[in-house]
Amino acid sequence: MASIDPAFIFLTDLIAIFSIYAIINLSLNLEFGYGGIPNFGKVLAVGAGAFVAASVPGRIIAAIANIEGDYIQNNLSVVAAADIWIVDNLGLTMVIFAFTFVIAALVGGGLGALTSYPALRLRGDYLAITLLAFGESIRIIGNNFPPLVGGTLGVQVPDPLSFVPDELRFPTASLILIVMAVVAYIYCEMTIRSPLGRSLRAVRDNEMASESLGKDTGRVRIKTIIVASALAAIAGALYAIYTGSTIAIAYDRGSWTFWPFLMILIGGLANNKGVLVGTLLFVTLRKVIIFFKDSFEWIVPFDVVWLDMLLLGSILLVVLLFRPQGVIVEKPTHTLGRRTKSKGIVRIFNLLFR
Amino acid sequence: MINPVFFDAAVFASLLVLLSLGLTLTYLTTKVPNFAHASFATLGVYMTLIAVRVWETNPYIAVPIAFVMSGLVAIALYIFILKPLARRGATGSIQMIATLAFDMILIAGLNILADYLTDGFRIKSREFTLRSYDLEFMDLPMIVMIAPLAVAIIGIVLYLVLKKTKFGIAVRASTENPDLSGTVGINVNAVYGVAWMIAGGLAGIAGALMALWFLGDPNLGPLLIPSVFAASIAGGLTSIFGAVAGGLLVGLAEVLGTRFLAGEIGSWLIAYRPLIPLIIIAVTLLFVPNGLAGINWSKVRSKVWRR
Numbered sequence: 311m312a313s314i315d316p317a318f319i320f321l322t323d324l325i326a327i328f329s330i331y332a333i334i335n336l337s338l339n340l341e342f343g344y345g346g347i348p349n350f351g352k353v354l355a356v357g358a359g360a361f362v363a364a365s366v367p368g369r370i371i372a373a374i375a376n377i378e379g380d381y382i383q384n385n386l387s388v389v390a391a392a393d394i395w396i397v398d399n400l401g402l403t404m405v406i407f408a409f410t411f412v413i414a415a416l417v418g419g420g421l422g423a424l425t426s427y428p429a430l431r432l433r434g435d436y437l438a439i440t441l442l443a444f445g446e447s448i449r450i451i452g453n454n455f456p457p458l459v460g461g462t463l464g465v466q467v468p469d470p471l472s473f474v475p476d477e478l479r480f481p482t483a484s485l486i487l488i489v490m491a492v493v494a495y496i497y498c499e500m501t502i503r504s505p506l507g508r509s510l511r512a513v514r515d516n517e518m519a520s521e522s523l524g525k526d527t528g529r530v531r532i533k534t535i536i537v538a539s540a541l542a543a544i545a546g547a548l549y550a551i552y553t554g555s556t557i558a559i560a561y562d563r564g565s566w567t568f569w570p571f572l573m574i575l576i577g578g579l580a581n582n583k584g585v586l587v588g589t590l591l592f593v594t595l596r597k598v599i600i601f602f603k604d605s606f607e608w609i610v611p612f613d614v615v616w617l618d619m620l621l622l623g624s625i626l627l628v629v630l631l632f633r634p635q636g637v638i639v640e641k642p643t644h645t646l647g648r649r650t651k652s653k654g655i656v657r658i659f660n661l662l663f664r
Numbered sequence: 665m666i667n668p669v670f671f672d673a674a675v676f677a678s679l680l681v682l683l684s685l686g687l688t689l690t691y692l693t694t695k696v697p698n699f700a701h702a703s704f705a706t707l708g709v710y711m712t713l714i715a716v717r718v719w720e721t722n723p724y725i726a727v728p729i730a731f732v733m734s735g736l737v738a739i740a741l742y743i744f745i746l747k748p749l750a751r752r753g754a755t756g757s758i759q760m761i762a763t764l765a766f767d768m769i770l771i772a773g774l775n776i777l778a779d780y781l782t783d784g785f786r787i788k789s790r791e792f793t794l795r796s797y798d799l800e801f802m803d804l805p806m807i808v809m810i811a812p813l814a815v816a817i818i819g820i821v822l823y824l825v826l827k828k829t830k831f832g833i834a835v836r837a838s839t840e841n842p843d844l845s846g847t848v849g850i851n852v853n854a855v856y857g858v859a860w861m862i863a864g865g866l867a868g869i870a871g872a873l874m875a876l877w878f879l880g881d882p883n884l885g886p887l888l889i890p891s892v893f894a895a896s897i898a899g900g901l902t903s904i905f906g907a908v909a910g911g912l913l914v915g916l917a918e919v920l921g922t923r924f925l926a927g928e929i930g931s932w933l934i935a936y937r938p939l940i941p942l943i944i945i946a947v948t949l950l951f952v953p954n955g956l957a958g959i960n961w962s963k964v965r966s967k968v969w970r971r
Contacts (some may be wrong), residue, residue, distance in 0.1 A: 348760075435696075438757055620772040626765040630761070
């Protein structure tokens with residue numbers, strides 16, 4: 311097999327991780343940026359989506375294809391057999407994975423509904439602490455309850471792209487992921503330009519005033535959290551399928567709550583373009599540090615992993631202190647026209663760039 | 665022979681009381697939920713490690729050093745990050761994120777320190793235990809007595825300082841009404857700064873003491889912080905007594921509660937111990953948001969009495 315250019319691998323992986331984080335950050339921006347709900351339990355929905363992707367499609371395929379062995383105990387052999395089965399049953403595989411995403415979105419939305427219970431009753435930092443506690447619980451349960459995602463050992467996830475030749479697998483995945491991210495972006499832009507989006511901002515900026523104008527502030531909040539959690543769960547499922555394995559311990563509050571906050575704060579709150587910029591900056595910086603780890607090694611007298619944390623923490627503090635509005639500042643959004651004569655493609659262009 | 669689980673409970677509960685006292689003090693004064701608080705304790709853990717393994721002296725020497733070091737770090741967090749943020753009118757959530765970012769930097773620093781100790785002095789600086797370096801008193805490890813004793817002394821001193829001294833009155837005035845206390849000549853910023861230093865220092869003491877009983881690691885902070893928040897929130901986040909009661913409640917519930925339930929139901933339950941503080945946080949905030957301190961005890965007592 312011809313060796314693949316490392317720069318190419320670097321780029322495809324960058325695109326994939328960027329797309330996944332972009333979806334999560336867009337959903338967080340919907341909650342925190344536009345809605346003012348400090349969802350410090352973002353990891354709850356992301357982890358739930360990943361757990362669904364790790365436990366549902368594999369079991370369905372094993373049942374349909376009559377693969378011997380317990381899904382958790384004989385995970386490696388079951389998933390290997392499932393990957394072979396996928397090559398011959400493409401149509402059915404697509405149906406199963408589409409079904410998986412629906413389940414992930416439903417579970418995410420359900421957890422969002424659960425999250426909205428405290429979100430209606432608590433405010434500010436009390437809410438943030440409660441949601442943090444909610445988010446933390448998913449890792450503990452996943453880690454100690456093996457039937458879910460194999461506990462401390464983790465599980466492999468069947469690869470819907472196993473029919474693609476090995477050297478094209480990751481580029482194909484990146485392509486699919488970036489398309490998903492663009493769809494999520496268009497969806498979020500349409501949401502915030504809709505009446506719901508405007509009520510959301512009104513609720514964030516002055517709850518009492520919007521209530522006096524007849525907005526049901528509670529409903530607006532619940533809707534937002536459910537939609538955002540469903541979106542985040544889909545991103546989690548995509549991540550689990552992309553990496554091909556899931557382990558509960560990977561769903562910690564650092565990677566899936568704190569970093570998304572960091573990215574949207576760097577990019578600029580309540581601003582979907584800013585979210586993309588922040589995500590790109592963050593993901594690129596991290597990838598570059600990891601990629602050039604060996605060349606850093608003798609410049610700094612300690613392990614580069616810590617340099618990574620030092621840099622990211624300091625960057626966030628500097629942004630918070632000196633440019634609290636982020637790279638791109640929140641602007642009034644253009645509303646969706648009631649009757650537009652422009653064609654579909656022009657409207658999508660407007661959504662993306664106007 | 666006393667069952668060692670009671671030692672675990674005594675040391676862990678003392679640790680939580682010290683940490684939640686500090687967390688409550690900073691929340692009371694500056695209204696910031698400080699997520700870097702438990703990492704101040706980790707710094708204390710490393711002070712004990714250095715005292716015992718590098719300087720090879722009595723482990724309790726580390727206690728005052730840890731107080732000063734963690735206090736300085738806490739005051740730096742307040743002066744250089746939280747105060748400027750508050751002046752710009754940043755919301756509570758933004759300040760909370762700032763403490764998380766600071767925690768990240770602190771943990772990276774502790775990891776670098778751990779690497780340095782391993783490379784420079786050939787010391788095991790991750791997942792280490794220092795139990796064998798503790799002194800003995802009446803055939804018992806001394807820490808088991810020192811920790812509750814330290815908590816009692818610190819609690820009483822803190823109570824007396826807050827109730828009887830001029831500084832204590834200034835602290836209470838600046839939490840009640842910062843603007844008014846400024847006009848009567850209290851330097852509110854200095855008061856807040858001292859509160860942060862005391863809070864950090866207490867966390868440092870907690871860390872220095874716990875190093876003699878529990879495993880030490882640079883990444884202890886994030887593991888410990890849910891318990892600390894549970895303790896403070898159970899105590900109501902507004903009262904010193906509440907913090908003590910909450911620390912005892914969460915500490916004992918975590919150690920003795922899991923042990924008891926595991927005996928009754930099955931040992932698989934022990935793994936779910938980290939869920940206990942999370943449940944305490946959620947239940948308290950949703951149903952008794954003012955915590956133990958918010959319950960009107962005299963009312964409860966009179967009700968019980970009448971029956």
